[in-house]
Amino acid sequence: MEEGEIIIGLEIHCQLNTKSKLFCGCSTDFRDNEPNTHTCPDCLGLPGSMPRLNKQAVMYALKVAKALNCTIREDSEFSRKNYFYPDLNKGFQITQHDKPLAEWGKLLIDGDNGEKEIRITRIHIEEDPGRSVHMGTTDRGKYTLVDYNRAGIPLIEIVTEPDLRSPKEARKFLNKLRATLEYLNVFDSEKEGSLRVDANISHRGFARVEVKNISSYKGVEKALTFEITRQRNLLRRGQTVARETRHFVEARGVTTSSRSKEEENDYRYFPDPDLPPIRVASWVDGILLPELPDARRERFISQYGISPEHSKTLTGGLKLAEFYESVAMEDPGLAATWTADYLLGELNYRDFSIDAMPAELFKELLTLVKNSAITDKSAVEILRIILDAVKEGKNPERPQEIVTRLGLAKTSGDQITIAIQEVIAEQKAAVEDYHAGKMPALNFLVGQVMKKCRGRADPGNLNSLLKEILDKKA
Amino acid sequence: MKKLSFHPDDSVNAFITTIPEVSYGDGPLSGVTVAVKDNISTRGIETTCASKILKGYIPPFDAHVVTLLKDAGAAIVGKTNMDEFGMGSSTENSAYGPTLNPLDHSRVPGGSSGGSAAAVAAGLVDCAIGSDTGGSIRCPASFCGIVGLKPTYGRVSRYGLIAYANSLEQVGPLARDVSTLSRLYSVMAGYDPRDGTSVDRPYSHTLSADIKGLRIGVPDDFFGEGVNTKVAETVRKAVETLESLGARAEPCSLPSMKYALSACYVISTSEASSNLARFDGIRFGPATDTPKSWHDAFSEQRKAGFGKEVRRRIMLGTFSLAAGYYGRYYQKAQTARQMVRDDFDRLFKNYDVIASPTMPDIAFKIGEMKDPLQMYLSDVLTVPANLAGVPALSVPCGRVEGMPVGLQLIGRRFEDERLIDTAYAFEQEAV
Numbered sequence: 001m002e003e004g005e006i007i008i009g010l011e012i013h014c015q016l017n018t019k020s021k022l023f024c025g026c027s028t029d030f031r032d033n034e035p036n037t038h039t040c041p042d043c044l045g046l047p048g049s050m051p052r053l054n055k056q057a058v059m060y061a062l063k064v065a066k067a068l069n070c071t072i073r074e075d076s077e078f079s080r081k082n083y084f085y086p087d088l089n090k091g092f093q094i095t096q097h098d099k100p101l102a103e104w105g106k107l108l109i110d111g112d113n114g115e116k117e118i119r120i121t122r123i124h125i126e127e128d129p130g131r132s133v134h135m136g137t138t139d140r141g142k143y144t145l146v147d148y149n150r151a152g153i154p155l156i157e158i159v160t161e162p163d164l165r166s167p168k169e170a171r172k173f174l175n176k177l178r179a180t181l182e183y184l185n186v187f188d189s190e191k192e193g194s195l196r197v198d199a200n201i202s203h204r205g206f207a208r209v210e211v212k213n214i215s216s217y218k219g220v221e222k223a224l225t226f227e228i229t230r231q232r233n234l235l236r237r238g239q240t241v242a243r244e245t246r247h248f249v250e251a252r253g254v255t256t257s258s259r260s261k262e263e264e265n266d267y268r269y270f271p272d273p274d275l276p277p278i279r280v281a282s283w284v285d286g287i288l289l290p291e292l293p294d295a296r297r298e299r300f301i302s303q304y305g306i307s308p309e310h311s312k313t314l315t316g317g318l319k320l321a322e323f324y325e326s327v328a329m330e331d332p333g334l335a336a337t338w339t340a341d342y343l344l345g346e347l348n349y350r351d352f353s354i355d356a357m358p359a360e361l362f363k364e365l366l367t368l369v370k371n372s373a374i375t376d377k378s379a380v381e382i383l384r385i386i387l388d389a390v391k392e393g394k395n396p397e398r399p400q401e402i403v404t405r406l407g408l409a410k411t412s413g414d415q416i417t418i419a420i421q422e423v424i425a426e427q428k429a430a431v432e433d434y435h436a437g438k439m440p441a442l443n444f445l446v447g448q449v450m451k452k453c454r455g456r457a458d459p460g461n462l463n464s465l466l467k468e469i470l471d472k473k474a
Numbered sequence: 475m476k477k478l479s480f481h482p483d484d485s486v487n488a489f490i491t492t493i494p495e496v497s498y499g500d501g502p503l504s505g506v507t508v509a510v511k512d513n514i515s516t517r518g519i520e521t522t523c524a525s526k527i528l529k530g531y532i533p534p535f536d537a538h539v540v541t542l543l544k545d546a547g548a549a550i551v552g553k554t555n556m557d558e559f560g561m562g563s564s565t566e567n568s569a570y571g572p573t574l575n576p577l578d579h580s581r582v583p584g585g586s587s588g589g590s591a592a593a594v595a596a597g598l599v600d601c602a603i604g605s606d607t608g609g610s611i612r613c614p615a616s617f618c619g620i621v622g623l624k625p626t627y628g629r630v631s632r633y634g635l636i637a638y639a640n641s642l643e644q645v646g647p648l649a650r651d652v653s654t655l656s657r658l659y660s661v662m663a664g665y666d667p668r669d670g671t672s673v674d675r676p677y678s679h680t681l682s683a684d685i686k687g688l689r690i691g692v693p694d695d696f697f698g699e700g701v702n703t704k705v706a707e708t709v710r711k712a713v714e715t716l717e718s719l720g721a722r723a724e725p726c727s728l729p730s731m732k733y734a735l736s737a738c739y740v741i742s743t744s745e746a747s748s749n750l751a752r753f754d755g756i757r758f759g760p761a762t763d764t765p766k767s768w769h770d771a772f773s774e775q776r777k778a779g780f781g782k783e784v785r786r787r788i789m790l791g792t793f794s795l796a797a798g799y800y801g802r803y804y805q806k807a808q809t810a811r812q813m814v815r816d817d818f819d820r821l822f823k824n825y826d827v828i829a830s831p832t833m834p835d836i837a838f839k840i841g842e843m844k845d846p847l848q849m850y851l852s853d854v855l856t857v858p859a860n861l862a863g864v865p866a867l868s869v870p871c872g873r874v875e876g877m878p879v880g881l882q883l884i885g886r887r888f889e890d891e892r893l894i895d896t897a898y899a900f901e902q903e904a905v
Binding site for chain 2: 041044045046047048049050051052053080082084085086089090091092144146148266268269270273274275276
């Protein structure tokens with residue numbers, strides 16, 4: 001059979017980082033606290049409690065809608081999504097159904113075949129349910145604990161059209177979306193569970209499968225790749241793909257079929273009679289958008305003269321972009337190279353965010369590199385020493401201190417000359433080979449000199465000096 | 475703080491909970507005894523909605539109206555019996571047994587705020603508060619011969635009222651006379667940010683019995699089939715009394731009346747099916763330790779905890795909202811609701827007040843109304859006001875077979891004052 005095109009659409013749930021919950025005054029800053037300590041009659045759904053809308057959450061959602069070029073509805077309304085579940089405080093979730101906050105937007109991404117527009121179907125606001133903690137497995141556990149701290153945290157659900165064509169495009173879309181949300185300062189991607197994704201995946205012409213429960217950025221690409229392979233294998237064997245909902249099991253990197261009772265719900269949506277329709281026209285005018293990733297990328301290129309590649313990398317996250325700007329002044333090109341090519345690699349290796357690197361120390365390091373006081377190799381070593389100290393919770397030393405302590409200052413020309421002469425005296429055979437025209441001998445001699453300089457000689461400088469002296473002797 | 479003892483001779487089973495020693499403060503209602511319907515949350519006092527499923531539930535907060543009453547110095551002396559979750563018109567659907575009509579113990583007091591009305595009528599308290607979803611204040615006021623007001627929707631905060639049908643119901647006052655009702659209402663009305671449907675229209679009104687020039691519409695549809703002719707006659711005489719005081723009455727018509735009852739029941743049961751989903755035994759109320767899966771445990775809990783009528787209405791509402799039926803039931807009911815609103819808007823261009831019987835008949839005998847549909851039909855005259863969100867009041871206007879008859883007055887939105895004045899004028903003349 002012919003394998004068709006891959007079609008992917010995403011539903012992304014993001015927690016908005018408002019101070020209080022969507023329908024009550026409880027604080028959203030619950031992650032370090034005991035279960036059920038950020039609750040009140042409203043978010044516990046006690047009888048007689050009523051929701052009162054947090055305007056800030058609506059403003060945040062409107063910001064996102066504007067940034068994604070959506071059409072904002074003049075009147076939108078909240079509906080109840082009715083289903084039973086122990087962590088669902090009221091037996092229904094307040095969400096938006098027929099009249100979402102915003103519709104028909106778009107986000108530009110760097111697609112598999114160049115720049116590409118991904119259409120946004122809708123953005124709506126809803127409340128997060130509580131959290132169930134199963135003691136043991138879901139099926140066989142003895143009991144389940146419920147924590148309502150999360151109940152009522154404001155979420156936005158962003159739904160895309162089925163415009164994505166590969167797991168890589170899906171990842172790129174999410175990265176761009178995350179950057180946009182960060183720039184808007186409405187979302188904190190570092191909070192656990194702040195982003196959850198459901199994905200619809202099909203091969204063109206075949207049934208669509210919904211994969212739920214993807215809770216990390218890395219998970220999205222993994223889940224999609226697994227699911228595409230699974231579907232393709234079925235189709236190759238001449239079997240059919242069942243239209244179903246599957247769950248992504250992050251630990252095993254697989255999707256599993258989930259045909260449980262709770263999945264077969266008729267949600268019986270109807271407008272929530274406790275919440276009047278929201279008319280946001282007058283609020284929208286007051287919303288000013290900050291500079292967004294695309295604009296910042298263009299500015300970096302024109303203002304700092306750095307490459308489009310570097311600019312794209314450096315504007316891929318708000319904190320990264322701000323970090324770069326704080327260290328770019330003296331030598332933007334050097335700063336771009338060192339941030340994008342070296343620092344990010346070291347950070348990723350340690351699973352660190354950009355916050356781990358103190359900008360002051362990085363600036364000092366850049367100055368040392370710019371003044372040729374140390375070699376690139378030493379600079380990388382200093383970076384690692386600083387990050388390792390951060391990892392151990394220690395106060396990192398300043399780069400200059402490290403240079404002094406380890407004697408990393410670049411070896412001077414005189415010292416290199418002395419080392420060369422020593423090596424020439426010690427390695428007669430290699431010198432003869434060189435003069436006999438055997439080029440590998442030069443590399444050997446360079447290595448020997450570098451060893452004597454403990455790696456702190458500038459390699460270009462060393463090379464030319466060595467050749468000069470050797471050729472003089474000829 | 476001052477104290478009073480409360481040991482009523484509750485031979486009519488008006489109360490679920492009484493408070494023997496009540497503290498109260500100073501204020502416009504200082505020392506006035508008030509009974510509170512048991513679906514209105516009272517901090518530290520068991521609040522059951524007359525349901526087994528809430529037995530032992532002690533709210534950690536006061537309903538907004540309760541806070542206002544306490545601040546005004548009122549002495550809240552107990553929680554009154556009702557139809558479970560407000561679902562009924564007789565106060566027979568209670569896990570705590572029926573309330574009896576103080577005027578004839580073999581009859582029902584009406585419902586669902588039957589305990590509040592009976593406590594007032596029996597003289598156990600000065601006044602009471604109830605809630606009205608489809609007539610639940612006006613019906614028992616009519617059957618027990620007292621005054622009851624369903625305020626304009628939004629005028630009294632619903633915060634703390636355990637919801638049956640949010641879009642229809644209001645908390646309101648019940649009293650033996652209009653001036654007491656007016657005093658009580660002045661404390662209850664006003665804006666509350668915790669209720670998203672609350673409207674900033676406080677009530678501070680000086681009663682006036684001058685109704686000269688008042689235009690009264692008397693809709694034929696409210697006197698038709700199913701209405702006891704003697705009740706109809708009594709109410710028509712009451713309208714004549716109002717005319718004698720300077721009002722002008724004219725016949726009119728509310729054609730959407732024929733859809734009102736069905737629409738009201740579809741909407742109220744739909745909302746109820748969602749509102750009552752939270753009673754799952756997880757966060758409050760009695761719960762049994764069961765090794766069953768949550769799905770089965772919820773089912774068991776709800777079957778054991780809810781009475782028959784509540785389960786019936788939850789099922790009706792679940793059906794009305796179900797995919798494939800939503801358009802035929804819930805949405806259609808909303809269309810009908812709009813027609814009722816439009817009809818009232820049209821009538822209120824020509825009339826200041828609509829007058830009708832509150833109930834089609836006098837209080838019926840306990841156990842007499844066996845068919846649930848018959849029971850629903852008794853709400854036919856009261857539900858239109860709930861659908862339209864307009865204020866409506868019941869004031870005693872005479873007796874049939876020794877039992878009281880209520881005159882229902884319906885007004886424009888936010889013109890509760892006019893209804894109260896009209897009732898006051900009538901009461902002054904009739905007494």
